[in-house]
Amino acid sequence: GAVVSQHPSWVICKSGTSVKIECRSLDFQATTMFWYRQFPKKSLMLMATSNEGSKATYEQGVEKDKFLINHASLTLSTLTVTSAHPEDSSFYICSASRTSSYNEQFFGPGTRLTVL
Amino acid sequence: GENVEQHPSTLSVQEGDSAVIKCTYSDSASNYFPWYKQELGKGPQLIIDIRSNVGEKKDQRIAVTLNKTAKHFSLHITETQPEDSAVYFCAALISGGSYIPTFGRGTSLIVHP
Numbered sequence: 001g002a003v004v005s006q007h008p009s010w011v012i013c014k015s016g017t018s019v020k021i022e023c024r025s026l027d028f029q030a031t032t033m034f035w036y037r038q039f040p041k042k043s044l045m046l047m048a049t050s051n052e053g054s055k056a057t058y059e060q061g062v063e064k065d066k067f068l069i070n071h072a073s074l075t076l077s078t079l080t081v082t083s084a085h086p087e088d089s090s091f092y093i094c095s096a097s098r099t100s101s102y103n104e105q106f107f108g109p110g111t112r113l114t115v116l
Numbered sequence: 117g118e119n120v121e122q123h124p125s126t127l128s129v130q131e132g133d134s135a136v137i138k139c140t141y142s143d144s145a146s147n148y149f150p151w152y153k154q155e156l157g158k159g160p161q162l163i164i165d166i167r168s169n170v171g172e173k174k175d176q177r178i179a180v181t182l183n184k185t186a187k188h189f190s191l192h193i194t195e196t197q198p199e200d201s202a203v204y205f206c207a208a209l210i211s212g213g214s215y216i217p218t219f220g221r222g223t224s225l226i227v228h229p
Contacts, residue, residue: 004159006159034216041222041224042221042222043205043219043220043221043222044160044205044219046216049216093159093160095159104150104162104165105150105162105217106162107152107159107160107161107162108159109158109159110157110158110159112157
């Protein structure tokens with residue numbers, strides 16, 4: 001149990017386009033999902049906390065109009081990188097916490113975004 | 117806020133040796149400490165965790181110890197195998213709080229056959 005999927009696993013796009021990344025909890029309900037960004041050989045940087053049915057909470061320095069987050073159901077959160085630029089190229093990882101045991105976070109496999 | 121320090125940043129061992137990764141935390145209110153293993157190109161996977169009401173937890177070749185007084189916790193891997201090679205992250209958070217963990221910087225473990 002406690003499987004989190006992400007789609008797509010990798011994406012290449014042109015500068016100026018928008019990219020949507022999906023995060024799904026496959027076998028449990030997740031009240032809270034988290035979006036992280038990871039640079040090569042670096043630790044995870046929390047971007048935002050996504051709560052089902054409410055607005056996401058963004059970390060300091062993360063542009064909410066740039067990184068749109070929607071958590072419409074207990075099993076799905078989406079991150080849309082709007083008007084992507086090469087500096088947005090990164091590894092994006094989501095995680096989800098079960099409503100019954102919110103201390104444990106289960107991570108998705110990540111999405112590699114490359115903006116040309 | 118919480119600050120987690122992780123050492124070493126890189127650890128190279130021979131197959132069969134033991135590996136120890138250490139983390140310290142600053143917020144005495146933190147009471148949940150997970151460890152994650154991240155293989156290249158993949159998301160982190162929870163491998164073991166410990167809560168502040170216990171001092172040690174073991175799962176086959178992996179063990180974690182916690183010293184609340186000193187505010188440090190360690191990951192121990194015995195009889196290392198090449199497939200243990202990965203980046204390991206420790207984290208600390210407050211159970212029942214905002215659920216947001218503070219991660220260490222990661223340790224790249226290399227197990228040589």
